[in-house]
Every structure is written in C-alpha cells, then in structure tokens.
Amino acid sequence: MRFVVLSGPSGSGKTTIVQHLIEKCPVKLIKSVSATTRPARPHEVEGDHYYFLSKEEFASRRAADEFLECAEVHSSGNWYGTLKSEVSRARELGGCALLEIDVQGARQVIDHCSRALTIFVKTAEDGEYERRLRARGTESDAVIQSRLETARRELAQAKAYRHQVVNDDLDRAVAEMIGHIQAWEKENHD
Numbered sequence: 001m002r003f004v005v006l007s008g009p010s011g012s013g014k015t016t017i018v019q020h021l022i023e024k025c026p027v028k029l030i031k032s033v034s035a036t037t038r039p040a041r042p043h044e045v046e047g048d049h050y051y052f053l054s055k056e057e058f059a060s061r062r063a064a065d066e067f068l069e070c071a072e073v074h075s076s077g078n079w080y081g082t083l084k085s086e087v088s089r090a091r092e093l094g095g096c097a098l099l100e101i102d103v104q105g106a107r108q109v110i111d112h113c114s115r116a117l118t119i120f121v122k123t124a125e126d127g128e129y130e131r132r133l134r135a136r137g138t139e140s141d142a143v144i145q146s147r148l149e150t151a152r153r154e155l156a157q158a159k160a161y162r163h164q165v166v167n168d169d170l171d172r173a174v175a176e177m178i179g180h181i182q183a184w185e186k187e188n189h190d
Contacts, residue, residue, distance in 0.1 A: 002188065003087055003097035003113075004029065004181060005161075007106040008121030009151030011133045013167040017121060018100050020174040027185045029098040030090035035061075035070075038078035041138060055079070068112075071104035076146070081105065096185070103154040110160060117184040119177055120161040124168040 006021075008014050022029050035051040037058050046052055053061070058079050062070055070081025082099050090097035099109070109116050133144045158164050163180045167173040 003032070003090070003099055003116055004184075005099045005101060005106050005109050005116055005118045006121060006177075007101055007103050007118070007154070007161070008167075009123075009154045010147040011128065011130070011136075011151070012121045012123055013170065013173070014100050014121055016170065017167065017174060017177065018098060020170065021098060021177060021181070024174060025178045025181055027181050028093075028095035029181075030093050030095040032082055032086040032090065032097045032099045034080055034086075034099075034101065035067075035083055036078060036080045038076070038080075051083070068099075069101060069105035069108035071102065071108070073102050073104060073150070076143075103157045107157070107160065115188065117181065118161040118163070119180060120158040120164045121167050121173070122155060122158065122164065124166050 006014055006018060018031060022031055033047060033049070033051060035053050035058065037053055037055045040046065040050070040052050044050065058070075058081070061067065061083070062079075062081070066083055066085070067081040068084050068087060070079060072079050080102065082101060082105065086099075087097045099105075101109070106118060110118060130144065130148055133139065133147055139147070163177075165173050165176050165180075
C-alpha cells in the first residue's frame with residue numbers, strides 16, 4: 001500500500017499545499033477524501049471536501065474496521081478518519097493516495113505502515129498559526145484557542161515524520177515536497 005501522509009497544525013497551509021502537489025507533482029497523486037462527523041461548512045461539498053457521516057455511521061464503520069486511521073480531533077467531539085477504500089480508489093486510478101490528516105491519524109499510519117511517506121508541515125513562526133486561523137473567519141475564539149493548544153502538541157510530534165517542511169514560501173515548500181515524493185517513489189520502485 002503506497003501513500004503519502006501530509007500533516008501539520010491548523011493554519012500551516014496543508015490544504016493549499018495539497019492542491020499544488022496534485023497539480024504539479026510528476027508522481028500521480030490522488031487526494032484522499034477524509035470522513036468526518038462534523039457538520040459541513042457552507043462552501044464544503046460532500047465527497048469532495050469530506051464524507052460527512054453521522055456519529056452513528058462513523059462508529060459503525062469504525063467497528064467494521066473500514067478506517068485506515070481515525071481519531072477525535074481538537075477535543076471537539078468530532079471524529080475524522082481515512083477510509084481504506086480511499087487508498088484503494090487511488091490505486092485503482094493508477095496513482096498514489098495523498099492523505100491530509102492530523103497528527104493522531106498519522107501516528108496510527110506510522111505505526112501500521114512504515115513504508116508510507118510522512119511529511120510534517122509547519123510555519124516559520126509559532127504566531128503565524130493564530131494569524132492564519134483568525135484570517136479564515138470560520139471558527140470562534142474558543143475553537144481557535146483549542147486549535148492552538150493542539151498545534152503545540154502536534155509540533156512536539158514532528159520528529160516522528162520522515163520529513164519536516166517549513167511553509168514560509170509556498171512555491172519553495174511545494175518544490176521541496178515534490179523532491180521528497182519523487183525520491184520516495186524512486187526508492188520504492190528500484
């Protein structure tokens with residue numbers, strides 16, 4: 001099972017990086033769509049941004065071992081996870097699944113699939129996370145504070161990843177990740 005895991009704190013730019021990687025990386029990457037129990041935001045589309053599941057359906061699928069990884073994140077009561085079928089879908093499409101997941105989920109992947117390529121994205125300065133979260137305008141102050149606390153814990157886990165990339169310049173960060181992905185792909189095919 002081949003896939004790339006991209007993690008980092010809220011506000012590190014993961015979603016933007018994923019879009020650029022899919023467009024620019026010579027290795028065919030297929031974005032894995034995560035499942036979640038949280039409600040959709042106004043701009044989010046089912047099956048494109050997330051699979052929005054009820055808590056009951058998520059729990060049922062979890063009990064049926066349908067998730068590669070899953071966890072409750074940000075102490076929110078909401079669950080997120082990667083369905084195994086998403087990794088299979090990428091393979092069927094002739095590509096490599098690109099998972100944009102949180103650190104808890106990445107730890108599960110690292111523990112069960114040591115060949116996965118794991119990349120941790122961070123900003124150059126800690127204060128940048130708060131600035132980016134506030135600029136989104138989608139979360140309350142309490143949620144932002146919770147995400148910042150989570151970010152501190154996540155940053156402490158960065159060393160568990162094969163690579164750490166600082167997203168202080170988007171083009172440079174994307175180019176660095178493409179280099180890591182191409183080297184990993186070559187290593188796994190030689």
